[in-house]
Amino acid sequence: MRHRQRETHVERASYAGTDYRKALNIEDLARIARRRLPHFVHEYLEGGADDERTLDRNRRVFDDYRFEPKTLTRVGPRDLSTTLLGRQHALPLVIGPTGYNGMMTKNGDLKLAAAASAANIPFVLSNVATTSLEEIADVEDLRAWMQIYFYRDRDYVRKLVERCRTARYETLVVTTDSAIYGNREWDLRNFRKPMQPTLRNLLHLLTRPRWIADVLIPDGMPTFKNLGDLLPPGKQSVQGASAIIGQQLDPSLNWDDIAWLRDHWQGKLIVKGILAPAEAEQAATLGVDGVVLSNHGGRQLDSACSPLEVLPDARKAVGERCQLFIDSGFRRGTDIVKALALGADAVWLGRATLYGLAAGGQAGVAHALDLLRGEVDRTIGLLGLSQASELGPEVLGPDRRHT
Numbered sequence: 001m002r003h004r005q006r007e008t009h010v011e012r013a014s015y016a017g018t019d020y021r022k023a024l025n026i027e028d029l030a031r032i033a034r035r036r037l038p039h040f041v042h043e044y045l046e047g048g049a050d051d052e053r054t055l056d057r058n059r060r061v062f063d064d065y066r067f068e069p070k071t072l073t074r075v076g077p078r079d080l081s082t083t084l085l086g087r088q089h090a091l092p093l094v095i096g097p098t099g100y101n102g103m104m105t106k107n108g109d110l111k112l113a114a115a116a117s118a119a120n121i122p123f124v125l126s127n128v129a130t131t132s133l134e135e136i137a138d139v140e141d142l143r144a145w146m147q148i149y150f151y152r153d154r155d156y157v158r159k160l161v162e163r164c165r166t167a168r169y170e171t172l173v174v175t176t177d178s179a180i181y182g183n184r185e186w187d188l189r190n191f192r193k194p195m196q197p198t199l200r201n202l203l204h205l206l207t208r209p210r211w212i213a214d215v216l217i218p219d220g221m222p223t224f225k226n227l228g229d230l231l232p233p234g235k236q237s238v239q240g241a242s243a244i245i246g247q248q249l250d251p252s253l254n255w256d257d258i259a260w261l262r263d264h265w266q267g268k269l270i271v272k273g274i275l276a277p278a279e280a281e282q283a284a285t286l287g288v289d290g291v292v293l294s295n296h297g298g299r300q301l302d303s304a305c306s307p308l309e310v311l312p313d314a315r316k317a318v319g320e321r322c323q324l325f326i327d328s329g330f331r332r333g334t335d336i337v338k339a340l341a342l343g344a345d346a347v348w349l350g351r352a353t354l355y356g357l358a359a360g361g362q363a364g365v366a367h368a369l370d371l372l373r374g375e376v377d378r379t380i381g382l383l384g385l386s387q388a389s390e391l392g393p394e395v396l397g398p399d400r401r402h403t
């Protein structure tokens with residue numbers, strides 16, 4: 001099943017070229033990304049698990065929430081700034097962790113990081129990034145956070161945490177929803193073996209000479225830069241690495257691991273991938289600094305609920321003991337404002353900024369952030385408010401005000 005979207009008037013009027021500067025919204029950028037990427041990379045970016053019910057729901061859920069604006073409120077210039085883990089940022093947004101960004105464009109992680117720095121928002125480097133965490137730590141004025149997975153080889157986890165300490169990372173993000181790899185059937189269909197595209201995909205690749213010149217020349221497929229200690233000698237290639245990552249993910253991940261990390265990491269700690277409010281509560285009790293409500297953008301458990309649906313209960317469960325973040329399906333300023341109104345401190349972006357990256361590199365990411373900034377700004381103003389921090393459930397219609 002693939003993106004059974006209704007055709008909306010937005011889609012009918014969508015931009016049909018490949019110039020990211022002409023994109024009027026994130027969906028325009030998504031279409032440009034599709035035109036620029038080889039098929040197997042595009043499917044890696046877009047795809048969800050199993051029948052993609054979670055993926056679908058992540059977009060449709062926003063329809064269930066409607067605004068009840070106030071109009072005569074003397075709206076002034078809007079202030080979208082916010083405090084995230086103790087520091088002031090320009091927007092209630094974070095560029096979240098996505099692996100293998102070097103497949104979208106050369107040095108994809110560095111381009112995302114530079115755009116985050118310019119927009120004054122944090123950037124989270126994925127454990128399976130194609131740029132070393134030390135290189136990202138050097139990006140000027142960037143607030144870089146590092147995402148880690150727990151592998152069976154706990155010694156690797158210990159060494160990775162140590163590397164983050166040495167590189168002066170202030171925040172670790174542990175992803176908890178991927179201890180078993182999701183069933184992404186498009187991956188099975190597009191590849192003969194891990195990272196070896198089928199003949200059909202190789203032929204399609206020939207229709208993307210610009211991507212080949214950008215990504216593959218001169219070094220070939222980008223490699224994982226933070227997994228060295230996990231991969232046995234002779235298995236350092238992308239093919240070898242991706243097979244080993246799957247085998248190394250540890251389904252026995254549990255609260256003792258989070259407690260261990262809390263004890264061994266003096267910096268800020270965020271747990272990403274929570275949906276049950278009881279788990280958000282437990283994380284707060286353990287002393288984590290932030291929880292990301294997430295279903296991994298529909299790439300892990302199919303038929304999972306949307307983080308937006310559990311947000312009010314999760315906020316009640318954690319109170320103000322830790323910050324509460326959310327991701328999965330955010331493409332519009334109105335989506336972001338709904339989450340802020342329901343109690344999120346910030347929204348993490350996954351595909352929204354990746355579309356910008358694939359469509360126009362660093363400038364494309366900046367364009368995606370500009371679009372979202374403009375939409376959030378306009379939405380808040382149309383609701384009759386001047387500050388993002390004033391948002392609460394009262395801006396939602398009567399059926400949602402008491403959620």
Ligand SMILES: Cc1cc2nc3c(=O)[nH]c(=O)nc-3n(C[C@H](O)[C@H](O)[C@H](O)COP(=O)(O)O)c2cc1C
Nearest residue numbers: 045096097098099126175296297327328329350351
């Ligand atoms: C291409 C891709 C790669 C991803 N890789 C990672 C990863 O390495 N680590 C992680 O914690 N989450 C990863 N995610 C999940 C994102 O951090 C985020 O939860 C998800 O993209 C949010 O959904 P959205 O893309 O619909 O906004 C990935 C998502 C995508 C689309």
